Amino acid sequence: MVKVLKPGLYSSVQDLGRMGYQEFGVPYSGAMDQYAVKIANMLLGNHESAAVIEMTMTGPLLQFECETLICISGANMNPKLNKENIPNNKAVAVKHGDVLSFGKLQSGFRSYLGVLGGFKTEKVLDSRSMYVPITRASILKKNDVLFSENTTFNHLSKHSHIKVDESYLASEILEVFKGPEFDKLTKTEQKALLETKFKISKDNNRMAYQLEEPFENKLEPIITSAVMPGTVQLTPSGKLIVLMRDCQTTGGYPRVLQLSDSALNVLAQKFTGQSVRFKNLL
Amino acid sequence: MKFKLTYKPYGQHGVLVEWPASIDEETLHDVLCFKSKLNSDASQNIIEVRSAYHSLLIIYCQFKNGFDDEVSRLKSIYTSKEKSKKLKSTLWHIPVCYDAQFGVDLESISKAKKLSEAEIVNLHSQTIYTVYFIGFLPGFLYLGGLDERLATPRKATPRLQIEKGSVSIGGNQTGVYPSASPGGWNIIGNSPINFFDIKNESPCFATAGDHIKFYPIDLKEHQNIKTLVDAGVFPIEREVIDG
Numbered sequence: 001m002v003k004v005l006k007p008g009l010y011s012s013v014q015d016l017g018r019m020g021y022q023e024f025g026v027p028y029s030g031a032m033d034q035y036a037v038k039i040a041n042m043l044l045g046n047h048e049s050a051a052v053i054e055m056t057m058t059g060p061l062l063q064f065e066c067e068t069l070i071c072i073s074g075a076n077m078n079p080k081l082n083k084e085n086i087p088n089n090k091a092v093a094v095k096h097g098d099v100l101s102f103g104k105l106q107s108g109f110r111s112y113l114g115v116l117g118g119f120k121t122e123k124v125l126d127s128r129s130m131y132v133p134i135t136r137a138s139i140l141k142k143n144d145v146l147f148s149e150n151t152t153f154n155h156l157s158k159h160s161h162i163k164v165d166e167s168y169l170a171s172e173i174l175e176v177f178k179g180p181e182f183d184k185l186t187k188t189e190q191k192a193l194l195e196t197k198f199k200i201s202k203d204n205n206r207m208a209y210q211l212e213e214p215f216e217n218k219l220e221p222i223i224t225s226a227v228m229p230g231t232v233q234l235t236p237s238g239k240l241i242v243l244m245r246d247c248q249t250t251g252g253y254p255r256v257l258q259l260s261d262s263a264l265n266v267l268a269q270k271f272t273g274q275s276v277r278f279k280n281l282l
Numbered sequence: 283m284k285f286k287l288t289y290k291p292y293g294q295h296g297v298l299v300e301w302p303a304s305i306d307e308e309t310l311h312d313v314l315c316f317k318s319k320l321n322s323d324a325s326q327n328i329i330e331v332r333s334a335y336h337s338l339l340i341i342y343c344q345f346k347n348g349f350d351d352e353v354s355r356l357k358s359i360y361t362s363k364e365k366s367k368k369l370k371s372t373l374w375h376i377p378v379c380y381d382a383q384f385g386v387d388l389e390s391i392s393k394a395k396k397l398s399e400a401e402i403v404n405l406h407s408q409t410i411y412t413v414y415f416i417g418f419l420p421g422f423l424y425l426g427g428l429d430e431r432l433a434t435p436r437k438a439t440p441r442l443q444i445e446k447g448s449v450s451i452g453g454n455q456t457g458v459y460p461s462a463s464p465g466g467w468n469i470i471g472n473s474p475i476n477f478f479d480i481k482n483e484s485p486c487f488a489t490a491g492d493h494i495k496f497y498p499i500d501l502k503e504h505q506n507i508k509t510l511v512d513a514g515v516f517p518i519e520r521e522v523i524d525g
Binding site for chain 1 (some may be wrong): 291292293294296298300303304305329330332333334335336337340341353364415416417418419421422424445461462469478480484485486488
Protein backbone atom coordinates (compact mmCIF):
# COMPACT_ATOMS: atom_id res chain seq x y z
CA MET A 1 0.00 0.00 0.00
CA VAL A 2 1.12 3.55 -0.69
CA LYS A 3 -0.22 6.39 1.43
CA VAL A 4 -0.58 9.93 0.09
CA LEU A 5 0.81 12.29 2.75
CA LYS A 6 0.63 15.28 0.40
CA PRO A 7 -0.94 15.06 -3.05
CA GLY A 8 1.29 17.54 -4.92
CA LEU A 9 -0.06 20.03 -7.45
CA TYR A 10 -2.02 17.66 -9.69
CA SER A 11 -1.35 13.96 -9.28
CA SER A 12 -3.54 11.23 -10.73
CA VAL A 13 -3.48 7.53 -11.46
CA GLN A 14 -3.18 6.81 -15.19
CA ASP A 15 -2.51 3.90 -17.49
CA LEU A 16 -2.44 3.98 -21.29
CA GLY A 17 -6.11 4.94 -21.46
CA ARG A 18 -9.64 3.72 -21.95
CA MET A 19 -10.03 2.19 -25.40
CA GLY A 20 -13.20 1.12 -27.14
CA TYR A 21 -15.77 3.34 -25.43
CA GLN A 22 -15.37 6.46 -27.58
CA GLU A 23 -18.60 5.77 -29.46
CA PHE A 24 -20.37 6.34 -26.12
CA GLY A 25 -18.64 9.70 -25.72
CA VAL A 26 -15.98 8.45 -23.27
CA PRO A 27 -12.59 10.21 -23.55
CA TYR A 28 -9.48 8.07 -23.91
CA SER A 29 -7.74 9.62 -20.89
CA GLY A 30 -4.48 7.89 -19.95
CA ALA A 31 -1.01 9.24 -19.24
CA MET A 32 -0.13 12.48 -21.02
CA ASP A 33 3.42 11.24 -21.71
CA GLN A 34 3.03 7.59 -22.64
CA TYR A 35 6.70 7.19 -23.54
CA ALA A 36 7.69 7.83 -19.91
CA VAL A 37 5.07 5.34 -18.66
CA LYS A 38 6.32 2.64 -20.98
CA ILE A 39 9.92 3.24 -19.85
CA ALA A 40 9.00 3.06 -16.15
CA ASN A 41 6.95 -0.09 -16.63
CA MET A 42 9.60 -1.71 -18.79
CA LEU A 43 12.30 -1.12 -16.18
CA LEU A 44 10.05 -2.73 -13.57
CA GLY A 45 9.20 -5.66 -15.82
CA ASN A 46 5.53 -4.64 -15.75
CA HIS A 47 3.03 -4.83 -18.54
CA GLU A 48 3.39 -1.53 -20.46
CA SER A 49 -0.11 -0.45 -19.47
CA ALA A 50 0.29 -1.01 -15.70
CA ALA A 51 -1.13 1.96 -13.76
CA VAL A 52 1.28 4.68 -12.60
CA ILE A 53 0.97 8.00 -10.79
CA GLU A 54 1.19 11.02 -13.08
CA MET A 55 2.66 14.01 -11.24
CA THR A 56 2.50 17.56 -12.55
CA MET A 57 5.14 20.22 -11.81
CA THR A 58 5.18 19.62 -8.04
CA GLY A 59 5.33 16.03 -6.88
CA PRO A 60 3.49 14.41 -3.97
CA LEU A 61 4.80 13.13 -0.64
CA LEU A 62 4.22 9.38 -0.41
CA GLN A 63 4.77 6.77 2.25
CA PHE A 64 5.21 3.11 1.40
CA GLU A 65 3.49 0.57 3.61
CA CYS A 66 4.93 -2.33 1.69
CA GLU A 67 8.14 -3.59 0.18
CA THR A 68 8.38 -3.16 -3.53
CA LEU A 69 10.28 -1.73 -6.47
CA ILE A 70 9.59 1.70 -7.94
CA CYS A 71 10.74 3.54 -11.03
CA ILE A 72 10.34 7.20 -11.94
CA SER A 73 10.43 8.49 -15.51
CA GLY A 74 9.53 11.62 -17.50
CA ALA A 75 10.17 15.03 -15.94
CA ASN A 76 12.99 15.26 -13.41
CA MET A 77 11.50 16.51 -10.15
CA ASN A 78 14.51 15.69 -8.01
CA PRO A 79 13.05 12.59 -6.34
CA LYS A 80 14.31 11.60 -2.91
CA LEU A 81 13.80 8.39 -0.95
CA ASN A 82 14.09 9.14 2.76
CA LYS A 83 15.82 12.42 1.78
CA GLU A 84 18.45 10.60 -0.33
CA ASN A 85 18.50 11.49 -4.02
CA ILE A 86 17.38 8.72 -6.34
CA PRO A 87 17.73 8.78 -10.13
CA ASN A 88 15.02 8.72 -12.79
CA ASN A 89 14.79 5.75 -15.13
CA LYS A 90 16.10 3.23 -12.66
CA ALA A 91 14.33 0.57 -10.62
CA VAL A 92 14.78 1.33 -6.91
CA ALA A 93 13.85 -0.94 -4.00
CA VAL A 94 11.72 0.57 -1.23
CA LYS A 95 10.95 -0.74 2.24
CA HIS A 96 8.02 -0.52 4.59
CA GLY A 97 7.92 3.03 6.00
CA ASP A 98 10.05 4.66 3.30
CA VAL A 99 9.04 8.17 2.29
CA LEU A 100 9.26 9.37 -1.30
CA SER A 101 9.44 13.12 -1.82
CA PHE A 102 10.10 15.41 -4.75
CA GLY A 103 12.03 18.66 -4.99
CA LYS A 104 12.38 21.35 -7.59
CA LEU A 105 11.39 20.68 -11.18
CA GLN A 106 14.58 20.28 -13.24
CA SER A 107 13.29 19.32 -16.67
CA GLY A 108 9.94 18.58 -18.32
CA PHE A 109 6.58 19.07 -16.60
CA ARG A 110 5.08 15.65 -15.86
CA SER A 111 6.78 12.83 -14.03
CA TYR A 112 5.59 9.23 -13.63
CA LEU A 113 5.92 6.88 -10.70
CA GLY A 114 5.63 3.21 -11.52
CA VAL A 115 5.49 0.42 -8.98
CA LEU A 116 6.08 -3.31 -9.35
CA GLY A 117 2.86 -4.83 -10.72
CA GLY A 118 1.24 -1.40 -11.12
CA PHE A 119 -1.15 0.42 -8.77
CA LYS A 120 -4.29 -1.62 -8.15
CA THR A 121 -6.79 1.20 -8.01
CA GLU A 122 -10.40 1.25 -9.18
CA LYS A 123 -10.73 -0.11 -12.74
CA VAL A 124 -13.66 1.23 -14.72
CA LEU A 125 -14.42 0.34 -18.34
CA ASP A 126 -11.14 -1.55 -18.63
CA SER A 127 -8.90 1.27 -17.36
CA ARG A 128 -7.66 2.76 -14.09
CA SER A 129 -7.15 6.21 -15.62
CA MET A 130 -8.82 8.81 -13.45
CA TYR A 131 -11.51 10.84 -15.19
CA VAL A 132 -14.71 12.15 -13.60
CA PRO A 133 -17.52 11.07 -14.12
CA ILE A 134 -16.15 7.69 -15.20
CA THR A 135 -14.10 7.27 -12.01
CA ARG A 136 -15.01 8.75 -8.63
CA ALA A 137 -11.98 11.03 -8.33
CA SER A 138 -9.88 12.94 -10.82
CA ILE A 139 -6.83 13.56 -8.63
CA LEU A 140 -5.15 12.10 -5.58
CA LYS A 141 -6.06 13.62 -2.24
CA LYS A 142 -4.32 13.70 1.11
CA ASN A 143 -4.67 10.38 2.99
CA ASP A 144 -5.64 8.40 -0.11
CA VAL A 145 -4.30 4.87 0.03
CA LEU A 146 -3.30 3.13 -3.19
CA PHE A 147 -3.02 -0.62 -3.23
CA SER A 148 -0.02 -2.29 -4.75
CA GLU A 149 1.56 -5.72 -4.41
CA ASN A 150 3.89 -6.42 -1.52
CA THR A 151 6.98 -8.15 -2.90
CA THR A 152 10.17 -8.55 -0.93
CA PHE A 153 12.88 -7.68 -3.36
CA ASN A 154 16.60 -7.70 -2.74
CA HIS A 155 17.44 -5.26 -5.40
CA LEU A 156 21.03 -4.77 -6.45
CA SER A 157 22.08 -1.54 -8.03
CA LYS A 158 23.69 -3.43 -10.92
CA HIS A 159 20.29 -4.57 -12.05
CA SER A 160 18.44 -3.55 -15.22
CA HIS A 161 20.00 -0.56 -16.83
CA ILE A 162 19.23 1.12 -20.13
CA LYS A 163 20.10 4.42 -21.68
CA VAL A 164 16.93 6.50 -21.96
CA ASP A 165 16.73 9.19 -24.61
CA GLU A 166 15.43 12.19 -22.68
CA SER A 167 16.02 14.77 -25.41
CA TYR A 168 12.25 14.99 -26.03
CA LEU A 169 11.85 16.73 -22.66
CA ALA A 170 13.57 19.82 -24.06
CA SER A 171 12.41 19.55 -27.67
CA GLU A 172 10.33 22.40 -29.14
CA ILE A 173 9.39 20.49 -32.25
CA LEU A 174 5.99 18.88 -32.61
CA GLU A 175 5.81 16.47 -35.52
CA VAL A 176 2.45 16.75 -37.23
CA PHE A 177 0.39 15.36 -40.07
CA LYS A 178 -2.19 17.30 -42.04
CA GLY A 179 -5.53 17.40 -40.25
CA PRO A 180 -8.76 16.66 -42.15
CA GLU A 181 -9.36 20.40 -42.79
CA PHE A 182 -5.73 21.44 -43.45
CA ASP A 183 -6.36 21.75 -47.19
CA LYS A 184 -9.09 24.33 -46.55
CA LEU A 185 -6.44 26.81 -45.38
CA THR A 186 -4.89 29.04 -48.05
CA LYS A 187 -1.33 28.23 -49.14
CA THR A 188 -0.09 31.28 -47.21
CA GLU A 189 -1.90 30.17 -44.06
CA GLN A 190 -0.56 26.62 -44.40
CA LYS A 191 2.97 27.97 -44.68
CA ALA A 192 2.52 30.32 -41.73
CA LEU A 193 1.07 27.58 -39.54
CA LEU A 194 4.16 25.44 -40.10
CA GLU A 195 6.67 28.27 -39.73
CA THR A 196 5.37 30.20 -36.73
CA LYS A 197 6.71 29.65 -33.25
CA PHE A 198 3.81 29.42 -30.81
CA LYS A 199 3.78 30.02 -27.09
CA ILE A 200 1.85 27.76 -24.71
CA SER A 201 -0.92 29.79 -23.08
CA LYS A 202 -1.89 29.48 -19.43
CA ASP A 203 -4.92 27.45 -20.53
CA ASN A 204 -3.20 24.08 -20.62
CA ASN A 205 -4.36 20.94 -18.89
CA ARG A 206 -5.09 17.27 -19.46
CA MET A 207 -7.94 18.15 -21.81
CA ALA A 208 -6.21 20.63 -24.12
CA TYR A 209 -3.30 23.03 -24.61
CA GLN A 210 -4.23 26.41 -26.06
CA LEU A 211 -1.57 28.35 -27.94
CA GLU A 212 -1.05 32.03 -27.24
CA GLU A 213 -0.69 33.67 -30.66
CA PRO A 214 -3.96 34.18 -32.57
CA PHE A 215 -3.95 32.65 -36.03
CA GLU A 216 -6.24 34.60 -38.35
CA ASN A 217 -8.37 32.49 -40.61
CA LYS A 218 -11.63 32.42 -42.49
CA LEU A 219 -12.45 28.74 -42.01
CA GLU A 220 -16.10 27.84 -41.56
CA PRO A 221 -17.06 25.65 -38.58
CA ILE A 222 -17.49 22.01 -39.58
CA ILE A 223 -20.37 19.63 -38.97
CA THR A 224 -19.54 18.00 -35.63
CA SER A 225 -17.19 15.09 -36.26
CA ALA A 226 -14.64 12.89 -34.51
CA VAL A 227 -11.57 14.34 -32.77
CA MET A 228 -8.81 12.63 -30.79
CA PRO A 229 -5.79 13.43 -28.64
CA GLY A 230 -3.30 15.38 -30.76
CA THR A 231 -5.91 17.03 -32.97
CA VAL A 232 -5.15 20.74 -33.48
CA GLN A 233 -8.38 22.72 -33.75
CA LEU A 234 -8.60 26.25 -35.13
CA THR A 235 -11.45 28.42 -33.86
CA PRO A 236 -13.04 31.28 -35.87
CA SER A 237 -11.49 33.76 -33.43
CA GLY A 238 -8.06 32.34 -34.29
CA LYS A 239 -7.32 30.20 -31.25
CA LEU A 240 -5.24 27.09 -31.86
CA ILE A 241 -6.26 24.33 -29.47
CA VAL A 242 -4.24 21.12 -29.23
CA LEU A 243 -6.44 18.40 -27.78
CA MET A 244 -4.84 16.19 -25.13
CA ARG A 245 -5.69 12.84 -23.51
CA ASP A 246 -8.89 13.86 -21.67
CA CYS A 247 -10.40 15.59 -24.72
CA GLN A 248 -13.99 15.09 -25.82
CA THR A 249 -14.66 12.59 -28.58
CA THR A 250 -16.27 14.99 -31.07
CA GLY A 251 -15.84 18.63 -32.02
CA GLY A 252 -17.09 21.29 -34.41
CA TYR A 253 -13.93 23.33 -35.05
CA PRO A 254 -11.80 22.71 -38.15
CA ARG A 255 -9.03 20.15 -37.48
CA VAL A 256 -6.01 21.65 -39.19
CA LEU A 257 -3.21 19.40 -37.89
CA GLN A 258 -2.74 16.11 -36.10
CA LEU A 259 0.22 15.51 -33.79
CA SER A 260 2.17 12.30 -34.17
CA ASP A 261 2.05 9.91 -31.21
CA SER A 262 5.49 11.01 -30.03
CA ALA A 263 4.67 14.72 -30.42
CA LEU A 264 1.88 14.25 -27.85
CA ASN A 265 4.54 13.09 -25.37
CA VAL A 266 6.70 16.11 -26.20
CA LEU A 267 3.83 18.55 -25.66
CA ALA A 268 2.83 16.82 -22.40
CA GLN A 269 6.19 17.93 -20.99
CA LYS A 270 5.62 21.64 -21.82
CA PHE A 271 4.20 24.36 -19.60
CA THR A 272 2.89 27.91 -19.78
CA GLY A 273 5.15 30.31 -21.68
CA GLN A 274 7.30 27.69 -23.41
CA SER A 275 7.51 27.64 -27.20
CA VAL A 276 6.70 25.00 -29.77
CA ARG A 277 6.59 24.79 -33.53
CA PHE A 278 5.04 22.31 -35.88
CA LYS A 279 7.03 20.18 -38.28
CA ASN A 280 5.12 18.55 -41.08
CA LEU A 281 5.88 14.87 -41.59
CA LEU A 282 4.01 14.62 -44.90
CA MET B 283 -24.30 3.63 -53.61
CA LYS B 284 -25.38 7.15 -54.30
CA PHE B 285 -22.97 8.99 -52.01
CA LYS B 286 -19.57 10.14 -53.11
CA LEU B 287 -17.26 9.52 -50.17
CA THR B 288 -13.85 11.00 -49.44
CA TYR B 289 -11.12 9.13 -47.56
CA LYS B 290 -8.47 11.05 -45.64
CA PRO B 291 -5.68 9.94 -43.35
CA TYR B 292 -6.28 11.09 -39.76
CA GLY B 293 -3.12 10.80 -37.67
CA GLN B 294 -0.87 7.76 -37.74
CA HIS B 295 -3.53 5.10 -37.37
CA GLY B 296 -6.76 6.56 -38.67
CA VAL B 297 -8.88 6.85 -41.80
CA LEU B 298 -11.61 9.48 -41.83
CA VAL B 299 -14.43 8.70 -44.26
CA GLU B 300 -16.65 11.66 -45.07
CA TRP B 301 -20.05 11.90 -46.75
CA PRO B 302 -21.17 15.16 -48.42
CA ALA B 303 -21.65 17.77 -45.66
CA SER B 304 -25.25 17.38 -44.55
CA ILE B 305 -27.24 16.46 -41.47
CA ASP B 306 -30.08 14.18 -42.56
CA GLU B 307 -31.46 10.71 -41.92
CA GLU B 308 -30.46 9.35 -45.31
CA THR B 309 -26.80 10.20 -44.73
CA LEU B 310 -26.97 8.80 -41.18
CA HIS B 311 -28.45 5.55 -42.44
CA ASP B 312 -25.72 5.14 -45.05
CA VAL B 313 -23.01 5.95 -42.46
CA LEU B 314 -24.41 3.32 -40.10
CA CYS B 315 -24.74 0.72 -42.88
CA PHE B 316 -21.05 1.16 -43.71
CA LYS B 317 -20.21 1.01 -40.01
CA SER B 318 -22.09 -2.25 -39.60
CA LYS B 319 -20.29 -3.78 -42.60
CA LEU B 320 -16.97 -2.78 -41.02
CA ASN B 321 -17.92 -4.18 -37.62
CA SER B 322 -18.63 -7.54 -39.20
CA ASP B 323 -15.45 -7.30 -41.26
CA ALA B 324 -12.95 -9.82 -39.97
CA SER B 325 -9.94 -7.49 -40.09
CA GLN B 326 -8.32 -7.76 -36.68
CA ASN B 327 -6.41 -4.63 -37.49
CA ILE B 328 -9.35 -2.30 -36.88
CA ILE B 329 -9.58 -1.34 -33.24
CA GLU B 330 -12.35 1.22 -33.37
CA VAL B 331 -15.04 2.56 -35.70
CA ARG B 332 -16.76 5.78 -34.64
CA SER B 333 -19.62 7.49 -36.47
CA ALA B 334 -20.87 11.09 -36.39
CA TYR B 335 -23.41 13.02 -38.56
CA HIS B 336 -21.63 12.49 -41.87
CA SER B 337 -18.39 10.74 -41.06
CA LEU B 338 -16.76 7.55 -39.89
CA LEU B 339 -13.42 7.43 -38.09
CA ILE B 340 -11.67 4.10 -38.38
CA ILE B 341 -8.69 3.51 -36.09
CA TYR B 342 -6.21 0.75 -36.82
CA CYS B 343 -3.47 -1.00 -34.88
CA GLN B 344 -1.47 -0.21 -37.96
CA PHE B 345 -2.07 -0.20 -41.70
CA LYS B 346 -1.10 -3.62 -43.04
CA ASN B 347 -0.16 -2.42 -46.52
CA GLY B 348 -0.24 1.35 -46.19
CA PHE B 349 -3.01 3.95 -46.37
CA ASP B 350 -3.78 3.71 -50.10
CA ASP B 351 -4.25 -0.05 -49.97
CA GLU B 352 -6.54 0.24 -47.00
CA VAL B 353 -8.64 2.89 -48.78
CA SER B 354 -9.15 0.61 -51.80
CA ARG B 355 -10.16 -2.17 -49.43
CA LEU B 356 -12.63 0.16 -47.68
CA LYS B 357 -14.06 1.30 -51.03
CA SER B 358 -14.78 -2.26 -52.05
CA ILE B 359 -16.43 -2.96 -48.69
CA TYR B 360 -18.59 0.15 -49.10
CA THR B 361 -19.80 -0.78 -52.57
CA SER B 362 -20.23 -4.49 -51.80
CA LYS B 363 -23.88 -5.46 -51.99
CA GLU B 364 -23.51 -8.48 -49.72
CA LYS B 365 -26.37 -8.77 -47.30
CA SER B 366 -26.98 -5.07 -46.73
CA LYS B 367 -29.20 -6.39 -43.97
CA LYS B 368 -31.76 -4.06 -42.52
CA LEU B 369 -30.44 -2.13 -39.56
CA LYS B 370 -32.49 -2.71 -36.46
CA SER B 371 -33.27 0.28 -34.34
CA THR B 372 -34.94 0.73 -30.98
CA LEU B 373 -37.46 3.39 -29.96
CA TRP B 374 -36.91 4.31 -26.31
CA HIS B 375 -39.69 5.96 -24.27
CA ILE B 376 -38.07 8.35 -21.82
CA PRO B 377 -39.95 9.96 -18.90
CA VAL B 378 -39.40 13.70 -18.41
CA CYS B 379 -40.72 15.92 -15.65
CA TYR B 380 -41.35 19.35 -17.18
CA ASP B 381 -42.30 20.90 -13.81
CA ALA B 382 -41.03 24.47 -13.31
CA GLN B 383 -38.89 23.14 -10.44
CA PHE B 384 -36.69 21.53 -13.10
CA GLY B 385 -37.61 23.47 -16.23
CA VAL B 386 -35.99 26.72 -15.16
CA ASP B 387 -35.94 28.15 -18.69
CA LEU B 388 -39.51 27.20 -19.65
CA GLU B 389 -40.83 30.65 -18.74
CA SER B 390 -38.30 32.58 -20.83
CA ILE B 391 -38.79 30.27 -23.83
CA SER B 392 -42.54 30.62 -23.44
CA LYS B 393 -42.23 34.42 -23.57
CA ALA B 394 -39.77 34.47 -26.46
CA LYS B 395 -41.74 31.98 -28.55
CA LYS B 396 -45.24 33.19 -27.57
CA LEU B 397 -46.13 29.60 -26.73
CA SER B 398 -47.73 28.45 -23.48
CA GLU B 399 -45.63 26.15 -21.31
CA ALA B 400 -48.14 23.37 -22.02
CA GLU B 401 -47.64 23.87 -25.76
CA ILE B 402 -43.86 23.66 -25.35
CA VAL B 403 -44.18 20.38 -23.42
CA ASN B 404 -46.57 19.10 -26.07
CA LEU B 405 -44.31 19.97 -28.98
CA HIS B 406 -41.26 18.56 -27.22
CA SER B 407 -42.86 15.26 -26.22
CA GLN B 408 -44.76 14.40 -29.38
CA THR B 409 -41.71 14.18 -31.65
CA ILE B 410 -39.77 10.98 -32.31
CA TYR B 411 -36.11 12.03 -32.21
CA THR B 412 -33.25 10.27 -33.98
CA VAL B 413 -29.99 9.51 -32.17
CA TYR B 414 -27.28 10.70 -34.56
CA PHE B 415 -24.33 9.84 -32.35
CA ILE B 416 -23.01 10.16 -28.79
CA GLY B 417 -20.42 12.82 -27.91
CA PHE B 418 -19.63 15.93 -25.82
CA LEU B 419 -20.01 14.00 -22.53
CA PRO B 420 -20.13 10.26 -21.86
CA GLY B 421 -23.73 9.35 -22.76
CA PHE B 422 -24.76 12.65 -24.34
CA LEU B 423 -27.04 11.80 -27.27
CA TYR B 424 -27.05 14.13 -30.27
CA LEU B 425 -30.76 14.10 -31.15
CA GLY B 426 -32.21 15.30 -34.44
CA GLY B 427 -35.81 16.27 -35.14
CA LEU B 428 -36.61 19.14 -32.75
CA ASP B 429 -39.75 21.04 -33.83
CA GLU B 430 -38.56 24.31 -35.42
CA ARG B 431 -40.92 26.28 -33.20
CA LEU B 432 -38.85 25.25 -30.18
CA ALA B 433 -35.42 26.19 -31.57
CA THR B 434 -33.80 28.52 -29.00
CA PRO B 435 -30.30 29.98 -29.11
CA ARG B 436 -27.80 28.82 -26.50
CA LYS B 437 -27.41 31.11 -23.49
CA ALA B 438 -24.89 33.93 -23.97
CA THR B 439 -23.23 32.90 -20.70
CA PRO B 440 -23.16 29.17 -19.98
CA ARG B 441 -24.26 27.97 -16.53
CA LEU B 442 -21.42 26.65 -14.39
CA GLN B 443 -23.40 23.64 -13.26
CA ILE B 444 -26.27 21.94 -15.01
CA GLU B 445 -27.91 19.11 -13.08
CA LYS B 446 -27.67 15.51 -14.19
CA GLY B 447 -30.75 14.53 -16.22
CA SER B 448 -31.51 18.08 -17.38
CA VAL B 449 -33.52 18.05 -20.60
CA SER B 450 -32.50 21.00 -22.67
CA ILE B 451 -32.66 22.86 -25.97
CA GLY B 452 -29.63 24.39 -27.70
CA GLY B 453 -30.24 25.93 -31.13
CA ASN B 454 -32.22 23.40 -33.15
CA GLN B 455 -31.08 20.48 -31.01
CA THR B 456 -32.41 18.89 -27.86
CA GLY B 457 -30.62 16.62 -25.44
CA VAL B 458 -30.29 15.29 -21.90
CA TYR B 459 -27.24 16.01 -19.72
CA PRO B 460 -26.08 12.52 -18.63
CA SER B 461 -24.05 13.96 -15.75
CA ALA B 462 -23.67 17.31 -14.01
CA SER B 463 -21.70 19.66 -16.26
CA PRO B 464 -21.28 23.28 -17.20
CA GLY B 465 -23.45 24.07 -20.22
CA GLY B 466 -25.18 26.72 -22.28
CA TRP B 467 -28.41 25.02 -23.27
CA ASN B 468 -31.88 26.05 -22.09
CA ILE B 469 -33.33 23.71 -19.50
CA ILE B 470 -36.96 22.65 -19.86
CA GLY B 471 -37.19 19.58 -17.63
CA ASN B 472 -35.46 16.61 -16.04
CA SER B 473 -35.36 12.90 -16.73
CA PRO B 474 -34.73 10.43 -13.89
CA ILE B 475 -33.20 7.92 -16.35
CA ASN B 476 -29.44 7.15 -16.35
CA PHE B 477 -28.11 7.85 -19.84
CA PHE B 478 -24.70 6.57 -18.88
CA ASP B 479 -24.07 3.78 -16.40
CA ILE B 480 -20.69 2.13 -15.95
CA LYS B 481 -22.40 -0.82 -14.26
CA ASN B 482 -23.86 -1.94 -17.59
CA GLU B 483 -21.88 -3.95 -20.07
CA SER B 484 -22.73 -1.34 -22.67
CA PRO B 485 -22.69 1.92 -20.68
CA CYS B 486 -25.34 3.59 -22.89
CA PHE B 487 -28.66 1.89 -23.58
CA ALA B 488 -29.11 3.85 -26.81
CA THR B 489 -26.87 3.79 -29.84
CA ALA B 490 -26.56 5.80 -33.08
CA GLY B 491 -29.61 5.21 -35.27
CA ASP B 492 -31.98 4.56 -32.34
CA HIS B 493 -34.99 6.76 -31.61
CA ILE B 494 -36.15 8.58 -28.49
CA LYS B 495 -39.61 9.78 -27.51
CA PHE B 496 -40.15 11.72 -24.31
CA TYR B 497 -43.33 11.45 -22.21
CA PRO B 498 -44.34 13.93 -19.49
CA ILE B 499 -44.47 12.84 -15.84
CA ASP B 500 -45.20 14.82 -12.67
CA LEU B 501 -42.89 15.46 -9.71
CA LYS B 502 -44.20 12.46 -7.76
CA GLU B 503 -43.65 10.06 -10.65
CA HIS B 504 -40.19 11.56 -11.20
CA GLN B 505 -39.31 10.73 -7.62
CA ASN B 506 -40.73 7.21 -7.86
CA ILE B 507 -38.94 6.41 -11.10
CA LYS B 508 -35.71 7.86 -9.73
CA THR B 509 -35.92 5.48 -6.75
CA LEU B 510 -36.39 2.53 -9.12
CA VAL B 511 -33.57 3.71 -11.39
CA ASP B 512 -31.21 4.06 -8.42
CA ALA B 513 -32.11 0.52 -7.35
CA GLY B 514 -31.39 -0.64 -10.89
CA VAL B 515 -34.88 -2.00 -11.44
CA PHE B 516 -36.57 0.51 -13.77
CA PRO B 517 -37.23 -1.02 -17.18
CA ILE B 518 -37.19 1.61 -19.91
CA GLU B 519 -40.13 1.01 -22.22
CA ARG B 520 -38.92 0.21 -25.73
CA GLU B 521 -40.03 -0.97 -29.16
CA VAL B 522 -37.82 -2.52 -31.78
CA ILE B 523 -38.31 -1.05 -35.23
CA ASP B 524 -36.80 -2.16 -38.50
CA GLY B 525 -34.63 0.38 -40.21
